[in-house]
Amino acid sequence: MENKYLAKILPFLDEIEKDRRKQFEEYFRTAPMWLMDTFVVEELEKGTVFVQEGEPADMIFFIGKGLIKATDYRIYGINYDFTMFDKVYAFGGMEVIINLDKYQTTLQTVTECTVLKIPKEGFKKWLDSDIVALQQESRLMGEYLLEQARDSRMLLFLQGADRVAFLLMKRYRKYAQGGVLRMKGDRQELSDFTGLCVKTISRSIKKFKENGMITTQGSNIMINYEQYRRMEEMISGILAEDL
Template sequence: MCHALSAEELARLAAIMARQRIEAGTTFIEEGAPADELFNLTGGTVKVFKLLADGRCQVTGFMMAGDFLGLSRGGTYAYSATAITPVTFCRFQRTQLRGLVDELPKIERQMLGLAMNELMAAQDQMVLLGRKTARERIASFLLALSARAVRRGQPANPVGLPMTRGDIADYLGLTTETVSRSLTQLKGEGLISLKGNHAATILDTGALAAIAGIEDGDGPSGFDHIT
């Protein structure tokens, strides 16, 4: 959110924020709680999820450094957020940030862009869950993580997988066993290599893209949007 601001504007933003570090497993946004704060992640990985009526968990995204959490259409949070790894973030009081937005149009434009990303993420998730096979979902997921890293100036490989297989399953609408089996199959075909449970290296991007149904020049986008 800060990259388009001047030094003076950044100083004003810094004056209303608090820096915080939390440990893995800490839930810092509760679905249905008053949406009094917003969070700009500066390090670590967070899973965003909703609890269904039957108690199941639907992971709707994995957020990383640079992502913004806490945007809400109403007065309560629409989802919960839990740190997968140790996480650092800048925390803003909604009322203070709203006051600054009124004075600094650049921040308002950035917030609008984040809201648009939410809509795009929801659309991508619908396609991922509604039209793709398990194998296609796994391929899309790995490519999206890799593409996201590149867009943020990081290496395309290895692809970090700090989340559990269960978290991936809840995000992709699969079972944990299907996620593990699909990754093992892709490894057996020489398309990826696995380093434990928390990293994968894409060995054949073209073949993986073909499985995912991504044409040349396209890029999997769903993972790069705020949820």
């Protein structure tokens, strides 16, 4: 009953890939009807900041369609984009679980997005009364924090082109289709995600292209499986760790 009702109030579920739909259905498997009646779906344009660090955490967000990124401005005011999300997470859920009143990071859309919004108080009431939902949210939050801590630890040992290769490797794992990653070679965007200057990004891209580790087509970057494996071997050799 809940799944049919969920599909009724979230029509975008019929438009997204099967795996993502299953994530939504699993997340809200035990959600009560009163909670689902508070759902609000909103369409956001590319580049929209919908969560601002330091503002009151009064709403929980789920991304139905599209990509978003998390940004940190606290280090000398530098814009540092530290991750892009493609899984079904409760953005604002961490603040609920560890009882924080304000959002701890800034979230912005990378593409046009369909967003599900749930009032914080209703979401908190659900978690407080449903151990299955609480365990699920705690597990997802823990997995995310563990991944971020691991990536941060690795980046401590990577500089310049190696750091760019690490980012491209992660992008390949998440977004490659048919064994090929196709992405825009936006130097500023890569700079924001690596913490490197645009000049270093350009030199790194030129180096990878000359070494046959990437292919460029206009302003786009393409990486096939063989090129990905070469990057993985290079980074594994530096970190002496199974990636």
